[in-house]
Amino acid sequence: MTGQETPTACVLLIGNELLSGKTQDANLKFLATEMSKLGIRLEEARVIRDDSGAIVATVNECRARYTYVFTTGGIGPTHDDITAEAIAKAFDLELVLDPEAVARLKHAGKEVNEARLKMARVPEGALLIENPISAAPGFRVENVFALAGVPPIAHAMFASLEPLLRHGDTIHSRSIEVLLREGDFALELEEIARAHPEVEIGSYPFARDGRYGASLVVRGTDLATVESVLSKVEQTMAELAAARRS
């Protein structure tokens, strides 16, 4: 342990398309996986509309509650891209043209017309987040990081931030799949979970090719403990499966 508390985070996925059923989100799983590696505890994610009031209220609630807030979406050039304006409003800052952002767009060979200049407007004093794919930057204000919505760009932006974030202890995860039904092992699994509060044990049922089973996951910051608890889970499940066959 570093002596500091584990950093926490919230992801805000911004965009009407995620709430209309048009688009399948492809950012949360990636960001969640990366944060597990960095030891940042992702406490929640919210999917909200391209609505200034909703963005302002949610950003202000979450930035007070968590170490980090990452937003995705709404930083492009079209009329429904209102994230930068809303984050400026949340912090009571002006939205200003950032000369470095303009330079990056020009350097990428973009025709910097009025529409594209919108992508160079950020809350006053914001730090730019590099976009290695299409140049238009994300930005950071205090503990709020505004990333693009297009998945490869969002992922590249997050990767560029990793050295700047406070890390916690990496959360290790190991899992097995069993072809037993949860109702046939729940009590035994609970007993193991109670005996090992230092890890988190999850059970995720599935149906595949007409067979039912579950993925059993052990997570924790000490890899040896995670592996040892997983062994116990595995042995218990093998015994239960054998008992059912006999």
Next chain:
Amino acid sequence: MTGQETPTACVLLIGNELLSGKTQDANLKFLATEMSKLGIRLEEARVIRDDSGAIVATVNECRARYTYVFTTGGIGPTHDDITAEAIAKAFDLELVLDPEAVARLKHAGKEVNEARLKMARVPEGALLIENPISAAPGFRVENVFALAGVPPIAHAMFASLEPLLRHGDTIHSRSIEVLLREGDFALELEEIARAHPEVEIGSYPFARDGRYGASLVVRGTDLATVESVLSKVEQTMAELAAARRS
């Protein structure tokens, strides 16, 4: 219009696996699509942990704010399934064994052991939600509907609820894809959006096979208007594309 206000909703996706990166959510897009058809305005979705405090606080906040709250996940038999208990707590109700839920498990040929009995415990007075796939029911307390997390079960449960929900005007959606960059049409699209506040116009950029484009979506409750605005968008984009080629 029915004279009543459009019903609103919030989806709460409950489960640590969605915040650890282990699992890709496969419920939100489906539920969002169905709600668009029913004319229910999905205002937000939240992904939260299997944590009693988080579930209680979020359920109470959202049930006061929206017409409907739909939760997914955490109603199975294992120790990390705490949704029923937490929703009971949110409503200050006892968690009680529901005889009809027990009967449904037995009727499905399940060995009703102690673990499976947990799936028959619901907040006192809750109405059961049918599970045509694996029998263990969801439940409803006032405007909160607890669905399973396994996608085919969650989807079947939601379908069974549709006749019970207050419907609004169906939201029609039409879209085209253009191989133009957002920065090359943002101003013209904004002009159309301003002239037609009765519809919602969205632009969603993509990169595919090294080409950039955007999906342009028009949504609204009057299909003729949606189609007519989409025609305007299409014509404007065709003119812009022609101008760029010439």
